[in-house]
Structure formats: C-alpha cells, structure tokens
Amino acid sequence: MSEQVAQPIWRPLADGLPFFAALSNGKRLRSVSDLLTLLVTLLLAGLFAGLSVPTSGFEQALVNLIGAIPSFLDVLWRLGVACLLLWVVVILVSSTVRVRVEVLVDIAAALVVAVGVALAFSRQINGVWPSFSQAASGGSAGSVPLISLACAVAVSSAASPHLSLPFRHFGRWVVLAAMLCVVLLESSTPFGALLSLLLGVAAAAAVHLGLGSSMGGPNLTGVGVALAQLGLEVDHLVEAPRQSSGVFLADAMSPTRGAVHIKVYGRDARDTQLLSRLWRAIWYRGATRPAMTREQQVEHEGFVTMLAASRGIAVPQVLVAGMTDSGDALLAVAQRGIPLEPGPTVAVEKIWQIVRSLHQIDLVHGALNLDSFAVVDQEFLLTDLSTVTSTTSRDQQLTDLAQTMVVTAILVGIERAT
Structure with a gap:
C-alpha cells in the first residue's frame, strides 16, 4: 500500500x-520530543556527575589508555575541535546574514542556560567555581564538565530544528567527533565530556520546550x-x-x-x-x-x-x-464529514453500533472522543483509526464503551445516554 x-x-x-x-517566522510548537530529551539528558547528566568524581577504575583505565596515544596525533584532535567551532561560526553567520532572528534567539537563550547549568554542575562536582582557563580549554588537568564544549553543543542543538535534515545530521556528527577529540586531548575525562554533551543538549531542549521550536x-x-x-x-x-x-x-x-x-x-x-x-x-x-x-x-x-x-x-x-x-x-x-454537535436529535444509537461492530472484529480504538465521529449525508462515521489495535482484551473493550458513554452523554445528556 x-x-x-x-x-x-x-x-x-x-x-x-x-x-x-523552516520558513522564517514560522510557527513554533512545543514538542513531546523536547520534553523527552530534557528529562532523559538531565537524568543521565545526574548519573554521570555522580560517577565523575572520584574517577572510577573503568574511567581511569580509559584515561591511561588515552595517555598512551602518541602526542603527535594531537594536531588531528585539535582539528576535530576546530571543526565544531567552525560549525558554530557557520550557524551564527548564516543566521545573521539570513536575518533568522528566531534562530539567534534560541542560540542566545541556550547559551545562557548552558553556561548556568554547567557552572552549577562544576561547582557541585568540584567544590569550587572553575577558572576561565578551565571553562575554555580544561586547564592543565582537564575540567568536569568542560563548559566550552557544553556551550558549543547547546548552539548546535538549539539551531538544529531550524536546519534542513542533511545539515542536522552533519551537526550531530561534528559534535560527537569533537567530544571524542576533547577526551583525546585530555581537556576533560570521558565521563566529563559525556556530561558536557548532555548539558548542552539539555539546555537546547529546555529552550525549545519553553519557546517552542520549528521542525521545518x-x-x-x-x-x-x-x-x-x-x-x-x-x-x-x-x-x-x-x-x-x-x-x-x-x-x-x-x-x-x-x-x-x-x-x-x-x-x-x-x-x-x-x-x-x-x-x-x-x-x-x-x-x-x-x-x-x-x-x-x-x-x-x-x-x-x-x-x-x-x-x-x-x-x-x-x-x-x-x-x-x-x-x-x-x-x-x-x-x-461534519463534526458532531450536542443536541437532542443526535442518533447516538448509531455511535454505539459503530463501536460494537469494531469490537466484533477484535479491534479496539482506545481514544474515543467527540472528534472521533462525524456525520456525512446523515451517516455517522468513525473518522480517526490511528489508535486502533487488534485485541480481544475485555478490559480495553470496556474502556472503549466507557469513552463512548462519555461522548454520548456530551451529545444528548446523561439520561438519554444511559
């Protein structure tokens, strides 16, 4: 089909x-995906924050392995970080040149949130506020979290809904590559880099949830x-x-x-x-x-x-x-058809007949409401079957019947509905 x-x-x-x-000044909607992203990233960020200090045996083994990598390869890792910085610059310049005010607003808000959240996590984990050197490049011993990485991730994630699909995917790969390069440069620990990534994504998700986002x-x-x-x-x-x-x-x-x-x-x-x-x-x-x-x-x-x-x-x-x-x-x-309107002449028996016929072929709807039915040429229709599932569960059939009772009560009143 x-x-x-x-x-x-x-x-x-x-x-x-x-x-x-998305078209400039398009509609902005609050997304279920943004809510899920915010909840999951904050939960994982709390987990990695707890695991970051003191360093676990597993993470220390990773750090020792990274320390054994020849230093002449550092130029490649710096190039990976530079790609993320260049990507951020491309986003900012493109948004400015194209006068995409909504993108710039999202980026600015995400940066503020990312800096605030990353500073709070750094203070909680390390017991002191990070210096500028630690926030920007990790300092001499690496920083958990790396605030500059969290900010770059926040910019990329905040702009992502406004970008076409290929560039969205490109931005995600650049972020992941840069996170790995930060670890290889020992600017942060493996868990610290993951924490920075999560905080940046969470900051962008919080902004999209608060202001709404345009998904093209x-x-x-x-x-x-x-x-x-x-x-x-x-x-x-x-x-x-x-x-x-x-x-x-x-x-x-x-x-x-x-x-x-x-x-x-x-x-x-x-x-x-x-x-x-x-x-x-x-x-x-x-x-x-x-x-x-x-x-x-x-x-x-x-x-x-x-x-x-x-x-x-x-x-x-x-x-x-x-x-x-x-x-x-x-x-x-x-x-x-035409949406149903409450009134004494509504033939609610036909609504009951539709629901019972659905159950006779082992289908249940699960989300019946007033918008689920309509009238076309005096005939009642079940208009939305997106939630229909195949089951013989009596409990789910009873749920359908209870929802139908509510619908008919709204249409003709409780006495006639019963």
Missing part, C-alpha cells in the same frame, strides 16, 4: 540543498506535489484548523474525489505514540505493541481503516498512502 515518491514534504521546495528547513514546518505545496505523484490531484489545500502533536493535518478538494483530508506524520508522531502506549501499558495488563515508524503508522492506519470498511463499519475511504524518499509519510482519506 505504501509507495515511494521523490518529493520531500517536510522541507521547502527549492533547488539545491537549503541550509535552513510542512510545506503545503510539497504536500500537494507528493499527492499528485501518488495519483491524487488536489487544489484549495489548506491547513486544518485543529492539529495533533507530531501529525500535520490538511484539507483539500479533489476534482474527482471531492473533499480530502490529509495527514502527514512528522518526527514527534513516534514520540507521542510511544508516550500513549506507555500510559496504556500502566493501566492494561499484557504486552503492548511497540511504537512504529512513520511508514508503519501510515500503513497501519490505512490497513485498519480498509479492514473496518470491508466489514461494513462506517469509516472514511482511504484514497492514497505513501512514503517519500526523505522519510515523510502521508495518508489521504475522503471527506471526514
């Missing part, structure tokens, strides 16, 4: 390789081109009024298919799904299906939608589903 198309969606349409991905926002023109390559011509393509984390929603009109609803899965789709499944695993016994890739998400939603339709359940018709070479995934379905 999934097809490959050449036109990337999550990147501006332009010849050549753009340095920046979806280009509507790119969505239209990708749909055309999948055989679906559309016009009047507009952003849907209500959006979901990690999934960009759009509406359009097709000359042959009428109203079309499009979903484009971005980076946060997997993270949002993973959090949802972890939450469900807390409440439900038994194994839960692991989080899927973007392509698997599109294939899964398309498959269960067509399966439900084949069994007579009222769902939107799947028009196209595809995967681009750049890793963007999309799903287009026919008109999803």
Whole structure:
C-alpha cells in the first residue's frame, strides 16, 4: 500500500540543498520530543556527575589508555575541535546574514542556560567555581564538565530544528567527533565530556520546550506535489484548523474525489505514540505493541481503516498512502464529514453500533472522543483509526464503551445516554 515518491514534504521546495528547513517566522510548537530529551539528558547528566568524581577504575583505565596515544596525533584532535567551532561560526553567520532572528534567539537563550547549568554542575562536582582557563580549554588537568564544549553543543542543538535534515545530521556528527577529540586531548575525562554533551543538549531542549521550536514546518505545496505523484490531484489545500502533536493535518478538494483530508506524520508522531502506549501499558495488563515508524503508522492506519470498511463499519475511504524518499509519510482519506454537535436529535444509537461492530472484529480504538465521529449525508462515521489495535482484551473493550458513554452523554445528556 505504501509507495515511494521523490518529493520531500517536510522541507521547502527549492533547488539545491537549503541550509535552513523552516520558513522564517514560522510557527513554533512545543514538542513531546523536547520534553523527552530534557528529562532523559538531565537524568543521565545526574548519573554521570555522580560517577565523575572520584574517577572510577573503568574511567581511569580509559584515561591511561588515552595517555598512551602518541602526542603527535594531537594536531588531528585539535582539528576535530576546530571543526565544531567552525560549525558554530557557520550557524551564527548564516543566521545573521539570513536575518533568522528566531534562530539567534534560541542560540542566545541556550547559551545562557548552558553556561548556568554547567557552572552549577562544576561547582557541585568540584567544590569550587572553575577558572576561565578551565571553562575554555580544561586547564592543565582537564575540567568536569568542560563548559566550552557544553556551550558549543547547546548552539548546535538549539539551531538544529531550524536546519534542513542533511545539515542536522552533519551537526550531530561534528559534535560527537569533537567530544571524542576533547577526551583525546585530555581537556576533560570521558565521563566529563559525556556530561558536557548532555548539558548542552539539555539546555537546547529546555529552550525549545519553553519557546517552542520549528521542525521545518510542512510545506503545503510539497504536500500537494507528493499527492499528485501518488495519483491524487488536489487544489484549495489548506491547513486544518485543529492539529495533533507530531501529525500535520490538511484539507483539500479533489476534482474527482471531492473533499480530502490529509495527514502527514512528522518526527514527534513516534514520540507521542510511544508516550500513549506507555500510559496504556500502566493501566492494561499484557504486552503492548511497540511504537512504529512513520511508514508503519501510515500503513497501519490505512490497513485498519480498509479492514473496518470491508466489514461494513462506517469509516472514511482511504484514497492514497505513501512514503517519500526523505522519510515523510502521508495518508489521504475522503471527506471526514461534519463534526458532531450536542443536541437532542443526535442518533447516538448509531455511535454505539459503530463501536460494537469494531469490537466484533477484535479491534479496539482506545481514544474515543467527540472528534472521533462525524456525520456525512446523515451517516455517522468513525473518522480517526490511528489508535486502533487488534485485541480481544475485555478490559480495553470496556474502556472503549466507557469513552463512548462519555461522548454520548456530551451529545444528548446523561439520561438519554444511559
């Protein structure tokens, strides 16, 4: 069902390789990925801070091994560090020349946070404030953490969401190489370098979480081109009024298919799904299906939608589903109908019938709400099947029924709903 198309969606349409991905002054959203990154990096930073002093036997063995490396190779390690500094300069100059104020704001905020957090960790670990020499180059004995490395990582990480995908990957490799070179130059210990990396990433994640970040926002023109390559011509393509984390929603009109609803899965789709499944695993016994890739998400939603339709359940018709070479995934379905509005004439019996029909073919939804249903030509539809799973668990079926009870109570009142 999934097809490959050449036109990337999550990147501006332009010849050549753009340095920046998102349009200037684009929308900034708070990301689940940034929250996860902040929590994980702070947890690991606390762990490495505790392991850094006193030096463990394992780390000391690594230090002794590094000390045995011939010193004439230091020029290579300094070159690795210089590459990171050059990368930071390229980011700053490009942002200034292109007047990317939002990038410069993120970088400045991340630098402030990185310096503050790194100084606090250094004081806690070493018992004294670091000198300028220790903060910049590690001093004569190396510094834990190395504040200059944390700041450089913060700059690269803060700018990363604004860059096109190839340059994002390039920046990560430069950071990792520089971290290794810092250890080989004995400017910091192995755990100290890892701590510096974690603090820089955490500083950038904190800024993105506080100010929001732009992940190279979806280009509507790119969505239209990708749909055309999948055989679906559309016009009047507009952003849907209500959006979901990690999934960009759009509406359009097709000359042959009428109203079309499009979903484009971005980076946060997997993270949002993973959090949802972890939450469900807390409440439900038994194994839960692991989080899927973007392509698997599109294939899964398309498959269960067509399966439900084949069994007579009222769902939107799947028009196209595809995967681009750049890793963007999309799903287009026919008109999803008019959202339900509370009122005494709503035929809630049809809603119950849809949910029970879903259970009869061993499918459960797990996230039913008022937005899950719509009306098309007096027919009720189950519009979103992205969370549907195959299971015979009675507990999860009862959860669906409880959620349906809430939906019907909102529509017609508690007395009629029961």
